[in-house]
Amino acid sequence: MYVAVKGGEAAISNAHKLLADRRRGDRSVPAMHIEQIIEQLGLAVDRIMSEGSLYDRELAALAFKQARGDMIEAIFLLRAYRTTLPRFGYSNPIDTGAMLIERRISATYKDLPGGQLLGPTFDYTHRLLDPELMGSDAVEEPQTREGNDARTPRVSEILAHEGLIEDDGDLPDDHQTGDLTREPMEFPMTRDVRLQALSRADEGFLLALGYSTQRGFARSHPFAGEIRIGEVDIEIDVPELGFAVSLGRIRVTECQMINQFKGSAKSPPQFTRGYGLVFGQSERKAMAMSLVDRTLRATELGEDLTAPAQDEEFVISHSDNVQATGFVEHLKLPHYVDFQAELDLVRRMRAEYEQTHDGETPDDDGLEAAQ
Amino acid sequence: MNTHTQLATYNFAYLDEQTKRMIRRAILKAIAIPGYQVPFASREMPMPYGWGTGGVQVTASVLGPDDTLKVIDQGADDTTNAVSIRAFFQKVANVAVTTRTADATIIQTRHRIPEETLNEGQILVYQVPIPEPLRFLEPRETETRKMHALEEYGLMHVKLYEDIARNGHIATTYAYPVKVEGRYVMDPSPTPKFDNPKMHKSQALQLFGAGREKRIYAIPPYTDVISLDFEDHPFEVQSFEEPCALCAACDVYLDEVILDDLGGRMFVCSDTDHCEKRRADGHVGPLAGETAETAP
Numbered sequence: 001m002y003v004a005v006k007g008g009e010a011a012i013s014n015a016h017k018l019l020a021d022r023r024r025g026d027r028s029v030p031a032m033h034i035e036q037i038i039e040q041l042g043l044a045v046d047r048i049m050s051e052g053s054l055y056d057r058e059l060a061a062l063a064f065k066q067a068r069g070d071m072i073e074a075i076f077l078l079r080a081y082r083t084t085l086p087r088f089g090y091s092n093p094i095d096t097g098a099m100l101i102e103r104r105i106s107a108t109y110k111d112l113p114g115g116q117l118l119g120p121t122f123d124y125t126h127r128l129l130d131p132e133l134m135g136s137d138a139v140e141e142p143q144t145r146e147g148n149d150a151r152t153p154r155v156s157e158i159l160a161h162e163g164l165i166e167d168d169g170d171l172p173d174d175h176q177t178g179d180l181t182r183e184p185m186e187f188p189m190t191r192d193v194r195l196q197a198l199s200r201a202d203e204g205f206l207l208a209l210g211y212s213t214q215r216g217f218a219r220s221h222p223f224a225g226e227i228r229i230g231e232v233d234i235e236i237d238v239p240e241l242g243f244a245v246s247l248g249r250i251r252v253t254e255c256q257m258i259n260q261f262k263g264s265a266k267s268p269p270q271f272t273r274g275y276g277l278v279f280g281q282s283e284r285k286a287m288a289m290s291l292v293d294r295t296l297r298a299t300e301l302g303e304d305l306t307a308p309a310q311d312e313e314f315v316i317s318h319s320d321n322v323q324a325t326g327f328v329e330h331l332k333l334p335h336y337v338d339f340q341a342e343l344d345l346v347r348r349m350r351a352e353y354e355q356t357h358d359g360e361t362p363d364d365d366g367l368e369a370a371q
Numbered sequence: 372m373n374t375h376t377q378l379a380t381y382n383f384a385y386l387d388e389q390t391k392r393m394i395r396r397a398i399l400k401a402i403a404i405p406g407y408q409v410p411f412a413s414r415e416m417p418m419p420y421g422w423g424t425g426g427v428q429v430t431a432s433v434l435g436p437d438d439t440l441k442v443i444d445q446g447a448d449d450t451t452n453a454v455s456i457r458a459f460f461q462k463v464a465n466v467a468v469t470t471r472t473a474d475a476t477i478i479q480t481r482h483r484i485p486e487e488t489l490n491e492g493q494i495l496v497y498q499v500p501i502p503e504p505l506r507f508l509e510p511r512e513t514e515t516r517k518m519h520a521l522e523e524y525g526l527m528h529v530k531l532y533e534d535i536a537r538n539g540h541i542a543t544t545y546a547y548p549v550k551v552e553g554r555y556v557m558d559p560s561p562t563p564k565f566d567n568p569k570m571h572k573s574q575a576l577q578l579f580g581a582g583r584e585k586r587i588y589a590i591p592p593y594t595d596v597i598s599l600d601f602e603d604h605p606f607e608v609q610s611f612e613e614p615c616a617l618c619a620a621c622d623v624y625l626d627e628v629i630l631d632d633l634g635g636r637m638f639v640c641s642d643t644d645h646c647e648k649r650r651a652d653g654h655v656g657p658l659a660g661e662t663a664e665t666a667p
């Protein structure tokens with residue numbers, strides 16, 4: 001019996017109904033509110049915002065709910081919405097030195113101006129499952145204190161006075177900051193565009209690449225110079241006003257990795273830096289990003305190219321999980337026209353093979369019957 | 372929060388006008404340099420990369436309210452992804468749609484070119500996964516762009532030659548490379564090589580969109596499109612030993628349909644519209660009677 005691939009329309013509609021049902025699950029269990037996701041699954045929301053490159057907690061939470069908790073699907077939903085938004089302008093660079101800090105640690109100094117602040121971290125928790133969370137948990141109010149308005153200098157500014165650490169780096173005066181989402185990617189990239197790509201790259205991919213550099217594939221001798229998490233102002237220049245106005249505040253995680261560097265023909269011995277900046281609280285991603293950023297500067301610093309993490313085209317071309325998941329998963333679309341062509345070729349080649357290998361055909365009766 | 376109402380408003384054919392203008396510029400450049408891959412700032416689309424986002428962006432940029440759209444995948448109008456893309460444009464552009472090749476002004480396709488000869492004024496939009504014909508010979512974009520610039524296509528000829536040396540014939544059956552207007556080697560997208568001759572001097576405008584790889588390229592009407600080959604090993608298309616089981620068509624591309632687990636099979640037109648039209652015209656294949664009613 002020949003069953004044609006008819007009824008695609010009905011099948012799709014029914015599949016989507018079933019998906020909606022599965023997403024909701026048992027109707028006797030209360031539905032999740034967006035507020036609950038924002039408040040109680042905040043780090044998931046942060047990752048969706050960061051890799052979706054859209055800072056909107058409500059929409060990220062909505063995407064998370066709609067995606068049934070599938071991170072990459074949620075990131076994709078947010079990206080597909082983001083791309084339709086008009087571009088009004090570009091904000092000024094954020095000043096992380098003026099950050100309202102919630103967490104700030106340095107692994108290179110015991111103490112430093114502005115102090116070390118542990119903040120809300122999983123570090124030093126014992127990873128023991130907490131049965132109390134099975135029920136509705138009452139939680140103590142945390143200790144807080146007044147925010148400090150003073151600037152907290154970044155660790156790179158502190159070291160810079162000695163000239164032992166490289167500067168922030170200069171781009172030519174006429175350099176226009178690139179925009180990954182508005183211009184086609186071209187290799188080799190300028191560092192601004194590369195950092196954009198890394199900031200929205202897949203966390204797992206960056207984590208693995210950063211890890212590979214620690215295990216000797218392009219070792220970069222890193223120290224976590226500083227990690228800080230907190231809120232910064234977003235300011236935009238308004239030509240009519242002649243000064244910058246604040247649009248609001250966003251939470252970001254910044255990581256400055258300090259790397260030993262023995263010098264090369266191009267640069268003197270000094271500490272170099274890798275940089276990581278992501279939306280929300282995502283220390284793992286910011287750290288991995290700064291490791292990979294530093295490793296990708298190999299050409300600029302005149303280092304030998306030996307490892308995957310140093311290869312810009314390899315890293316950046318494969319770092320976007322929305323692209324990656326789309327192309328990997330497109331393999332489930334029908335390919336029977338191409339497969340038919342290959343089937344025909346293999347049959348021909350097989351027939352030729354059997355002609356030249358008389359009598360020693362491999363043991364495959366099924367195929368012979370099929371012929 | 373009025374996010375809900377904001378979310379609901381999309382421009383005609385989904386993309387905003389600035390994006391369409393950017394894509395149209397890329398298309399114009401592509402038409403001006405046949406076969407050259409023009410980088411463009413591909414957008415995220417509401418369907419996944421690899422599922423036709425390039426084709427959808429091209430279609431969205433050339434589509435007008437008066438157009439009639441046909442969408443095929445594997446030659447068929449009713450495969451799930453074709454249904455999904457057609458429904459998308461019905462929803463966001465409210466355009467007329469058709470399954471009839473002759474009635475369509477724009478045809479978006481994946482993996483096939485319709486059997487019926489296309490005419491002037493029609494646009495065929497291809498969905499392209501990997502636009503770079505040299506990609507599997509040289510993975511680096513920086514290198515392949517150089518090779519195109521220098522017209523350095525020796526590597527491709529060596530590959531085809533090695534096929535012949537090993538197998539006695541060229542072992543590429545789909546995405547068979549072509550040379551456009553004597554200059555650029557181009558990937559025709561994963562259409563079977565059976566369809567390659569249809570690209571040559573086609574009256575229709577052929578546009579190729581690769582969303583994930585951010586490239587657009589084009590073949591203007593009446594352009595030379597020559598499949599690469601050697602004098603002593605000329606290019607050949609696939610041929611089938613039997614006609615379509617439903618409409619008795621010969622010289623068309625056929626899908627093999629497995630009928631049972633005993634090796635039983637039938638061959639039917641991959642182009643469903645062509646097959647239906649032929650059957651309506653009274654052509655009857657050997658298995659037409661017993662299968663027409665079994666489709667759900």
